[in-house]
Amino acid sequence: MPVKMFGRKVEVFYGQKQALHGVDLEIPERQVTALIGPSGCGKSTFLRCLNRMNDTVAIARVVGDIRLDGEDIYDKSIDVVELRARVGMVFQKPNPFPKSIFENVAYGPRIHGLFKNKAHLQEIVETSLKRAGLFEEVKDRLDEPGTGLSGGQQQRLCIARAIAVSPEVILMDEPCSALDPIATATVEELIDELKQNYTIVIVTHSMQQAARVSQRTAMFHLGRIVEVGPTEKMFSNPDDKRTQDYITGRFG
Numbered sequence: 001m002p003v004k005m006f007g008r009k010v011e012v013f014y015g016q017k018q019a020l021h022g023v024d025l026e027i028p029e030r031q032v033t034a035l036i037g038p039s040g041c042g043k044s045t046f047l048r049c050l051n052r053m054n055d056t057v058a059i060a061r062v063v064g065d066i067r068l069d070g071e072d073i074y075d076k077s078i079d080v081v082e083l084r085a086r087v088g089m090v091f092q093k094p095n096p097f098p099k100s101i102f103e104n105v106a107y108g109p110r111i112h113g114l115f116k117n118k119a120h121l122q123e124i125v126e127t128s129l130k131r132a133g134l135f136e137e138v139k140d141r142l143d144e145p146g147t148g149l150s151g152g153q154q155q156r157l158c159i160a161r162a163i164a165v166s167p168e169v170i171l172m173d174e175p176c177s178a179l180d181p182i183a184t185a186t187v188e189e190l191i192d193e194l195k196q197n198y199t200i201v202i203v204t205h206s207m208q209q210a211a212r213v214s215q216r217t218a219m220f221h222l223g224r225i226v227e228v229g230p231t232e233k234m235f236s237n238p239d240d241k242r243t244q245d246y247i248t249g250r251f252g
């Protein structure tokens with residue numbers, strides 16, 4: 001698999017406190033990479049480096065080399081708005097805008113000027129909702145508020161919103177933690193389908209979820225990656241004792 005993104009010697013500081021220490025990670029194209037590890041080990045911090053979300057945290061400082069298709073995403077020439085369209089994000093808590101279902105998905109294409117005319121915008125919205133596995137459930141009420149959907153539907157709406165700007169990479173920070181088991185299963189199936197077209201990086205606290213949806217897993221501990229490899233191996237025969245202890249529930 002070609003490498004879509006990589007981080008090399010990534011260090012992140014929040015003020016004086018160092019949250020990541022020399023993290024190296026390659027993200028293969030069109031696969032799902034899971035980031036696991038105990039609370040506070042730096043998973044979300046690393047995820048947020050991949051689309052420069054840490055720029056929004058005043059005290060955060062990122063050091064190291066992070067590349068998308070070989071290009072340094074922290075280079076001065078990089079337009080961060082454009083970067084975040086290429087590397088989209090889905091958050092823990094579904095966060096639809098207080099707008100209609102249609103406008104939630106149309107928002108990105110509107111601000112990025114990605115459509116030729118009204119019919120084209122409609123087509124983008126419909127395709128994105130279909131890819132997010134939500135279209136059939138909402139096609140008759142596209143003008144109703146996105147906030148009126150169920151939690152699982154809202155999260156798929158947020159995935160449709162991310163997809164609408166044709167991202168290459170989708171970052172997901174515990175996307176199912178606010179969902180019930182049925183909605184979680186639907187979103188997990190969706191993630192599995194999405195990897196045909198997108199590179200996905202997911203932070204999860206659920207070992208079962210990491211095992212179900214990812215092909216590659218990176219285990220974080222105290223701001224470092226202690227082990228990374230094919231998910232199957234990580235969960236059946238890990239090399240590092242900390243991985244073994246974590247996946248068997250002995251800590252974290």
Ligand SMILES: Nc1ncnc2c1ncn2[C@@H]1O[C@H](COP(=O)(O)OP(=O)(O)OP(=O)(O)O)[C@@H](O)[C@H]1O
Nearest residue numbers: 014019037038039040041042043044045046057059
């Ligand atoms: N905005 C911030 N300001 C200060 N410290 C922060 C900030 N965000 C994260 N940290 C610290 O950085 C470290 C790593 O946090 P991070 O959220 O990346 O961990 P995590 O592995 O994603 O944890 P969790 O699984 O609990 O979400 C923690 O010690 C945390 O307290």
